[in-house]
Each structure stands twice: as C-alpha cells, then as structure tokens.
Amino acid sequence: SNGTPHAGAIFAAFDRHDIACGSASAPENQNRSSCPTLAAPVLSVSAVTSAAELSWTPVADAASYLVLRNDWGCGRGQAIVAEVAAPATSYRDDALANDFTVYYRVQAVGANEACVGAVSNCVAATPRRLAGKVQFDKLVYGCSHRVGLRVVDANAGSPAVTVAVGSDTEPGPEHVTLTESEPGSGIYLGEIFTTAGPPQPDGLLSVTDGDAITAEYVDADDGEGGTNLPRQDAARADCVAPVISGVLEQNVTDTQATIVWTTDEASDSVVVWGESVPPDRTSLGDRQTTSHTVVLAGLQPCTVYSYEVQSTDAAGNTAADNNGGVYYTFETLGNFGNGLQNCHRGLVKLERAVVGCSDTFDVRVIDIDLNASSTEVESVTVRVTSSTETQPELLTLSETGPNTSQFIGSIPTAAGAPQAGDGILQAADGDILTATYDDADDGTGRAATTFASGDADCGGPLIRNVRVTDITEESAVVSWTTSEPTTGRVEWGTTPTLGNVAADPALGTSHSVTLAFLSACDRFFFRVVAEDDHGNQAVADVSGAPFEFNAHEVPGAVFRDNFESALGWELQGEWEIGSPRGLGSSPGDPPQAFRGSGVLGHDLSGLGANPGNYEPNTEEWAISPQIDASALANGVLRFRRWLNVAFNSRALIMVKTRNRWEQVWASDPTFGVTESSWSDQTVDISQFADGARTLWIAFRQVSTGGTDAGWNVDRLIVKDGSLPDFAPCGACAGAPTFAGVREAVDLDPCADTGVELRWDPAPAWGTGSSGTYSVYRDTAADFVPSSANRIATGVTGTSYTDTTAANDTLYYYIVQAENDETCSGGPNNGGVTDGNLVRAAAEDATSQPAPGVVGATLRVSQINDAHVRLRWDPAPDAAVYHVYRAESPQGPFARIATVTETLFEDRDELASGVSRYYNVVAADACGNEGP
Numbered sequence: 058s059n060g061t062p063h064a065g066a067i068f069a070a071f072d073r074h075d076i077a078c079g080s081a082s083a084p085e086n087q088n089r090s091s092c093p094t095l096a097a098p099v100l101s102v103s104a105v106t107s108a109a110e111l112s113w114t115p116v117a118d119a120a121s122y123l124v125l126r127n128d129w130g131c132g133r134g135q136a137i138v139a140e141v142a143a144p145a146t147s148y149r150d151d152a153l154a155n156d157f158t159v160y161y162r163v164q165a166v167g168a169n170e171a172c173v174g175a176v177s178n179c180v181a182a183t184p185r186r187l188a189g190k191v192q193f194d195k196l197v198y199g200c201s202h203r204v205g206l207r208v209v210d211a212n213a214g215s216p217a218v219t220v221a222v223g224s225d226t227e228p229g230p231e232h233v234t235l236t237e238s239e240p241g242s243g244i245y246l247g248e249i250f251t252t253a254g255p256p257q258p259d260g261l262l263s264v265t266d267g268d269a270i271t272a273e274y275v276d277a278d279d280g281e282g283g284t285n286l287p288r289q290d291a292a293r294a295d296c297v298a299p300v301i302s303g304v305l306e307q308n309v310t311d312t313q314a315t316i317v318w319t320t321d322e323a324s325d326s327v328v329v330w331g332e333s334v335p336p337d338r339t340s341l342g343d344r345q346t347t348s349h350t351v352v353l354a355g356l357q358p359c360t361v362y363s364y365e366v367q368s369t370d371a372a373g374n375t376a377a378d379n380n381g382g383v384y385y386t387f388e389t390l391g392n393f394g395n396g397l398q399n400c401h402r403g404l405v406k407l408e409r410a411v412v413g414c415s416d417t418f419d420v421r422v423i424d425i426d427l428n429a430s431s432t433e434v435e436s437v438t439v440r441v442t443s444s445t446e447t448q449p450e451l452l453t454l455s456e457t458g459p460n461t462s463q464f465i466g467s468i469p470t471a472a473g474a475p476q477a478g479d480g481i482l483q484a485a486d487g488d489i490l491t492a493t494y495d496d497a498d499d500g501t502g503r504a505a506t507t508f509a510s511g512d513a514d515c516g517g518p519l520i521r522n523v524r525v526t527d528i529t530e531e532s533a534v535v536s537w538t539t540s541e542p543t544t545g546r547v548e549w550g551t552t553p554t555l556g557n558v559a560a561d562p563a564l565g566t567s568h569s570v571t572l573a574f575l576s577a578c579d580r581f582f583f584r585v586v587a588e589d590d591h592g593n594q595a596v597a598d599v600s601g602a603p604f605e606f607n608a609h610e611v612p613g614a615v616f617r618d619n620f621e622s623a624l625g626w627e628l629q630g631e632w633e634i635g636s637p638r639g640l641g642s643s644p645g646d647p648p649q650a651f652r653g654s655g656v657l658g659h660d661l662s663g664l665g666a667n668p669g670n671y672e673p674n675t676e677e678w679a680i681s682p683q684i685d686a687s688a689l690a691n692g693v694l695r696f697r698r699w700l701n702v703a704f705n706s707r708a709l710i711m712v713k714t715r716n717r718w719e720q721v722w723a724s725d726p727t728f729g730v731t732e733s734s735w736s737d738q739t740v741d742i743s744q745f746a747d748g749a750r751t752l753w754i755a756f757r758q759v760s761t762g763g764t765d766a767g768w769n770v771d772r773l774i775v776k777d778g779s780l781p782d783f784a785p786c787g788a789c790a791g792a793p794t795f796a797g798v799r800e801a802v803d804l805d806p807c808a809d810t811g812v813e814l815r816w817d818p819a820p821a822w823g824t825g826s827s828g829t830y831s832v833y834r835d836t837a838a839d840f841v842p843s844s845a846n847r848i849a850t851g852v853t854g855t856s857y858t859d860t861t862a863a864n865d866t867l868y869y870y871i872v873q874a875e876n877d878e879t880c881s882g883g884p885n886n887g888g889v890t891d892g893n894l895v896r897a898a899a900e901d902a903t904s905q906p907a908p909g910v911v912g913a914t915l916r917v918s919q920i921n922d923a924h925v926r927l928r929w930d931p932a933p934d935a936a937v938y939h940v941y942r943a944e945s946p947q948g949p950f951a952r953i954a955t956v957t958e959t960l961f962e963d964r965d966e967l968a969s970g971v972s973r974y975y976n977v978v979a980a981d982a983c984g985n986e987g988p
Contacts, residue, residue, distance in 0.1 A: 107153050160182075363385065549582060617773065696771065915929045927975055941953065
C-alpha cells in the first residue's frame with residue numbers, strides 16, 4: 058500500500074517480496090534459466106459475508122499460484138496474501154471487512170520459484186454485510202471431539218441463532234444454539250460434541266469414521282431481497298487414530314539421541330521422555346507428517362532414558378506407543394578413554410560382517426558392568442552359532458586391557474558337520490553366524506540379551522566374460538569379471554602344464570593382466586584363478602583343461618627388436634641397452650620398460666659427469682644391425698618413445714642404405730622435447746628403405762651445450778605401413794577357445810515357449826579374428842555333434858532359443874565355436890571349431906503337476922535368541938516354497954521369501970518383540986501354489 062492506509066484496510070505479511078500489478082518479476086538471486094512459459098490465469102471472484110471466494114483458470118507447468126491483494130485499486134501495487142499449491146485453482150479470503158472493496162490478481166509460479174508468469178486480470182470484491190454464512194472451525198473431527206460452529210449474519214436481529222448439524226450416521230440433525238459474541242457484532246459462536254454412540258436427540262452428534270458432517274443455517278434476510286436462504290458448510294469424521302510403527306532410537310551419543318517412527322497418516326510428533334518411569338519431559342517434532350523425527354538434546358552420559366511416542370492426526374485422534382507399558386529405553390554413551398562407547402547396556406559387535414569357512418569369527422563385547430577391576434584383564438563368555446551348528450559353542454572374550462570394558466575373542470570356522478563343544482564353529486556357504494551376549498544388567502536393573510549377526514562366505518566367486526584382447530606378436534591382455542571383489546591371476550604357458558603366473562593383486566570385480574614375451578603365431582595355454590577376501594577360490598577354464606589362444610603376427614615386418622637380448626647394435630658413448638632406472642633431469646628416464654625389462658637408451662645407468670643425462674657438447678649414435686629390407690614396401694619405423702631433450706640439443710633418427718645416412722626425423726632445437734610417459738611413434742622411411750637390401754637405423758643424440766635425460770626406445774619394428782600393426786596368423790593353425798554352453802533353461806515351464814541356451818563369449822578365436830557358434834541337440838546324453846543333430850549355425854550372440862524342441866522331452870545340448878577362417882571344415886564358413894563337448898539339459902514343459910501340501914510338517918525353533926528357524930518335509934512336485942508371515946493367526950499373511958530348500962531362517966526376528974505366525978506353501982516352477 059502506498060501512502061496512508063485506508064481506514065479499515067487489512068494487511069498480511071509473507072516471506073516474499075511484493076509484486077507490482079502487471080509485473081512478472083522474480084525473487085532476487087534466483088536462477089531463471091530453463092523457465093517454462095507460464096500464462097496469465099483468468100480470475101473471477103464472488104463476495105460473501107466477510108470473505109471473497111476466488112477461482113481462476115489453470116496454467117500449464119504451474120506448481121503454485123500467488124494470490125495478490127490491495128485495497129487501493131487495480132492500478133496500484135499489490136501484496137502477496139496467500140500461495141495455493143497446484144492443481145488447486147481456488148482460494149477463500151476470510152476475515153475481510155464488510156462493505157469494503159478489495160482488489161485481486163493471481164500469478165502462476167513454476168517448480169523453480171524463480172519461474173513466475175504474468176499476473177492475471179484484476180477483479181474487485183466487496184463482501185456483503187447482511188448475507189449470512191455458517192462455518193465449522195475445522196475440516197475434520199474425531200468421534201469424541203468438540204465441533205466449533207460460527208455464524209456471521211449482521212441482520213439476524215437476535216442474540217442467538219440456531220444451526221442444524223447432521224452426519225451420515227445421524228442424518229436427523231441435532232440443533233445447536235449459537236450466541237452472539239458481542240452485542241451488535243453479528244458473529245455467533247457455539248459448539249456440539251461428537252460421539253460414537255447410537256444416534257438419538259441427546260445434544261451429541263453421532264458419527265462413524267468417514268462420515269460427512271454438515272451444518273445448515275437458514276438466513277432469514279440476505280439484505281438483497283432474499284429470505285429464508287439455507288447456508289451450509291461441510292466437514293468429515295475421522296475416528297481412527299494413527300497407527301504407529303517402527304519406533305526406535307538413532308544416532309545416540311553421550312548428549313543426544315534421535316527418536317524416529319512412522320504412522321499410516323499425517324500426524325504430529327511428540328516424545329514423552331525422562332529418567333523416571335513414567336517419563337515426565339516432552340519434546341516436539343514435525344507436525345502433519347508420516348515419518349516422524351524428534352531430537353532429544355541435553356542428555357547426560359551413561360544414563361538410561363525411557364520414552365513413549367505420540368501422534369495426533371488433524372481430527373484430534375491420538376495414538377501412543379509406550380512399548381506395552383514398559384516404555385522404550387536407551388542409554389547414552391560414555392567416554393572412558395577409548396572414545397564414545399556403551400556403558401551399562403551391553404553391546405556385542407562383529408569385527409567383520411562376512412567370514413569364510415576356514416577363517417575366524419571375531420567378536421567384541423562392550424559393557425562397563427563387566428569391568429570389576431581397574432587393574433586386571435577380565436573375561437566374558439558369549440554364545441556363537443551358525444545355520445549349520447545351531448547348538449551354541451561357548452566363546453570366551455578377554456578384556457583388551459585393564460579398565461577398558463571392551464572384550465574381544467575369536468573362534469575358528471570350518472566346513473563340515475557340527476561337533477558340539479569342539480571349539481570350532483562349523484559353517485557352510487550362506488550361513489548366518491551369530492554371537493549372543495547375556496547382559497545381567499542393561500542399566501535399568503533388568504537382564505537383557507543382545508546379539509549380532511554376520512554371514513559365512515564359503516563359495517568361490519563366479520568368473521565371467523574371460524577374454525583375450527590386444528593380442529600382438531609378443532603380448533596379450535587377459536580380462537575377466539567376478540561376482541564379488543577378488544584378487545586374480547592368470548596361470549599360463551606354452552604347454553597345458555602352464556608354468557607362468559601373471560597376477561592382479563588388487564581386490565575388485567573387473568580384472569586384467571598382460572602376458573608378455575610371446576612369440577608370433579605360437580599357441581599359448583591359460584586358466585584364470587580368482588580368490589575373494591575370505592580365501593575362497595574359483596577357476597575358469599574348459600572343463601578342467603586350460604583355455605588356449607594364438608599370438609598374432611606383424612604383417613609386412615622385416616625387423617623388430619624388443620631389447621630383451623643382444624641383436625648387434627653399435628652403441629657409441631653413453632648409449633646402452635638395459636633396464637631404465639628413472640635417472641636424469643626431471644622428468645627423467647622411465648622407471649621401467651614399456652614391455653619386458655630392456656630398452657635402448659642414452660645413459661641408463663648414470664655414466665659420466667652428468668649421471669642419467671647426455672653430456673654437453675657431444676654427439677653419440679646408436680646404430681642397428683644390418684637389416685634386409687628387400688621385401689619392404691611402404692616402409693615405416695614404429696617404436697615406443699620416452700624422450701627428453703633440452704632446447705639447445707637435438708634428437709634425430711637416421712637411416713642408411715649403401716653408404717649414405719639420411720635424416721628422417723629431428724626434434725625442434727628451439728623448444729626441445731619433454732615427455733613423462735611412453736608414446737607410440739611412427740616415422741615414414743619408405744623413400745629410403747623400400748626394397749633396400751642393406752638398411753641401418755640410427756638414433757642420434759646431439760648436444761651443443763645443454764644436457765637432459767635423452768632417448769629411451771622400446772618395441773622397435775620396421776614394417777609395411779599400409780598393413781595392420783597386428784593380425785591373426787591364419788592358415789587354420791589354431792582353433793577357438795570356448796568353455797561351451799553354460800545353461801539350458803525352459804523359458805516358461807507352463808507354456809510352449811522353447812528352451813533358451815546361454816553361454817559366455819569365446820575368449821579367443823585361435824588363428825582367426827572372430828567367429829560364430831553352432832548348436833547341437835539330441836535326446837541321448839552321450840551324443841556326438843554332427844550335421845544330423847545340428848539345429849543352428851552361424852549364431853553371433855551368446856544365447857539361442859530352441860523353439861522346435863518337442864514338448865515335455867528332455868534334450869541335451871552342445872554349443873561349439875567356429876572361427877572366421879575358410880580353410881577348415883567348420884559348418885558355417887569352413888572355419889576351425891573348438892570341439893568342446895560340454896552339455897546342458899532341459900525340456901520344454903507345457904504344464905506342471907499340482908504341488909503337494911507342506912501342512913503340519915512345518916516346524917519352528919529359535920536359534921541363539923536371535924533368529925526364527927522354519928523346517929518342513931519336502932512336498933511332492935514342489936519346485937519352490939513360499940514363506941508367509943503374519944502378526945496374528947488370522948493374518949493378513951505376507952510373503953517374505955521364496956526358497957528351494959526345506960529350510961528358512963527369519964533373520965534377527967526375535968529382536969522385533971512381536972509375535973509372529975508362519976505358513977509355508979509349496980509352488981510349482983511357474984509359481985502356482987498348492988493347497
């Protein structure tokens with residue numbers, strides 16, 4: 058508002074800036090990028106007694122709408138009086154002065170508050186003084202609550218009025234008398250209480266949960282000629298209190314704790330807490346939420362607090378959970394020189410959540426009550442079990458030191474049948490391992506039991522996707538993945554006995570190692586071994602035989618040197634062949650060769666007055682042995698380089714045919730060269746080298762005063778530059794390597810959908826570059842693959858669906874790999890096949906017999922005061938079993954697991970404090986349940 062406020066004007070302040078009429082300005086410092094175009098709404102308004110009722114057209118992409126108002130006119134600025142969340146497009150502006158005109162506009166706001174649209178048309182409203190209205194004081198009421206009523210009617214002409222109030226349960230209304238709040242005010246107030254009792258004319262309104270509640274006032278004179286006009290308002294009955302669940306404390310420290318719980322409807326958050334029972338302090342959290350959080354602060358260390366939680370919904374229905382009258386409790390932590398830890402309430406912890414079956418199960422207990430002496434190391438006993446050994450072994454824990462109140466101990470784990478009292482915890486893969494501690498005093502004077510659960514991992518990891526890639530004439534990369542973090546290694550060699558190892562020592566799920574010092578076109582053998590963090594190993598090979606692959610060749614190569622042996626280089630001055638040591642001026646020589654151990658380099662070992670560097674004012678050459686390049690065409694020199702040359706020095710490459718040296722590359726003397734990694738270099742020498750019967754290559758180091766680390770050269774090749782760097786050797790000299798079919802699966806055991814075969818890709822293709830797969834099928838388990846039983850060839854993927862299999866017939870399948878060569882007898886293109894005979898079996902079933910009944914064979918037991926164990930007898934024709942659980946015998950039962958064994962452990966369920974009821978139902982392979 059500008060100037061002096063008009064008499065009777067009403068103002069409201071909101072946490073937003075004012076928006077002028079007709080503007081589309083955005084809040085300051087907001088990001089307006091990517092704002093959608095928001096149209097201006099079309100606004101309409103009607104006036105009632107002491108209020109204006111607004112409605113407007115919806116705007117696309119609007120998240121909310123701002124309601125703007127002033128009492129000066131459409132040409133003046135307006136203030137925000139409300140924000141209405143989309144998709145609502147109406148607003149009632151209450152408590153206005155009668156017979157006083159106000160002016161409105163509406164503006165759309167996007168999901169980003171910086172995104173606002175144009176304001177709507179301006180409309181005026183003048184609340185009518187004489188038209189009556191009736192209102193409830195709330196939108197929802199409980200079944201035993203006060204219902205407040207209000208009538209505004211300036212010309213009612215009496216000190217009291219009557220309102221008829223009804224509900225779905227009591228449609229014949231109760232009549233409530235409302236009295237005028239002040240003489241002449243025209244405002245009448247009254248009340249009635251709801252009841253869950255039967256309807257009768259008793260001055261109480263009978264309601265049932267979900268009822269509609271109505272109030273009707275008859276306006277005798279609306280001041281505009283209307284008489285006896287019914288005015289109405291509506292509310293509803295909510296008689297059900299929120300359902301509280303999941304009460305627990307979190308983030309307990311020495312001075313603070315957070316209490317959390319959930320409700321099935323929006324309600325407020327109250328925690329009643331304290332050191333006494335019943336507790337006497339109250340803390341509040343969020344209102345109208347289903348996820349409740351209340352922080353209790355200012356707590357004392359090593360103190361037990363009791364608490365209950367309460368939630369009241371909008372209707373006033375209150376639910377409270379005090380843990381069945383004994384109250385929830387927690388104890389704050391204390392610091393005894395080892396950081397925050399439990400005090401009187403004992404805590405058992407596992408040092409590792411997962412252990413192997415040839416390992417140790419490490420347990421820790423923290424309990425200040427056990428620390429009877431401040432000078433002696435004391436002990437405590439816990440009970441340990443596994444799913445295999447359900448009768449506890451007793452484990453003694455020793456205090457970590459005098460007066461620490463922390464106790465640790467270990468029991469070895471082993472596979473095999475349980476042996477009571479042998480001091481070994483027998484376990485199997487997937488077992489639940491449990492340590493249970495009986496606390497004599499939890500800080501409240503009561504005994505308590507606490508436990509911690511871990512898992513046994515006794516199975517080897519799954520190795521998948523073994524591949525041989527980046528194959529050259531002297532190296533190859535073997536890669537694979539594992540189902541869990543593992544270390545790995547490749548055992549390899551030139552014969553099936555292997556003999557060499559390349560390791561990947563880092564824990565991970567993606568692995569690769571490089572096999573070096575190969576020989577072009579030779580056959581190599583390998584297997585992959587993976588080991589998880591618990592010592593479990595797995596091996597990937599071809600049914601016990603190693604994988605195989607062929608090294609590639611360098612097409613068109615006339616000379617190569619890996620500098621692993623002496624081929625007759627002439628080395629001048631400080632040139633050397635050997636292992637680099639990282640010497641010389643920074644960044645210096647490489648710390649190791651590109652491959653293998655040897656390189657050709659200048660001053661590798663630290664010679665002369667400048668160790669690791671070439672000497673100033675020198676010129677020194679490294680000259681290759683004589684090369685026969687008479688068959689060379691398109692000649693290039695390819696090598697790996699690590700070079701550092703000062704600006705006043707030069708590095709050069711020379712070639713000689715007959716008696717003349719020619720320069721084919723030189724560094725820039727103005728800037729020099731600085732390298733801190735190996736680079737791949739190719740130099741065209743075709744002008745001088747093609748067809749030469751005698752060819753020499755030289756690396757030349759020239760200094761005119763400066764000094765630096767100089768040349769390092771590895772993997773040098775003279776070859777035909779028009780041909781690939783590496784290529785398979787061909788000639789059908791090597792078969793693919795392939796582990797065969799992995800599984801055969803009936804896609805739908807209750808329909809004619811076929812059998813799907815799956816396999817991992819062939820790791821390598823022998824002397825070919827790629828390949829395909831052929832599928833064979835027979836009803837005999839020992840069949841031999843042939844053209845007579847081949848059902849598919851040329852398959853390029855790693856799966857195949859056999860849709861021609863006869864229904865309900867067991868078939869055996871073999872999948873073989875064929876490379877892309879054309880000089881052998883493979884069925885697809887005359888390639889070489891791998892010849893594996895790995896089989897998988899399946900049948901295409903169209904129906905399943907009805908599974909039998911588990912029934913009374915279901916048995917339940919408790920494991921180490923922690924888990925509920927269910928066992929039952931096998932049911933006829935059962936493929937799986939569905940496990941159901943409920944909190945009462947009548948249900949409702951919810952499925953919590955599907956298992957194939959006749960055993961299930963409901964983990965940690967004994968800690969819930971809730972009665973549980975179980976049912977197990979047999980099901981077929983399609984999930985259809987039996988009786």
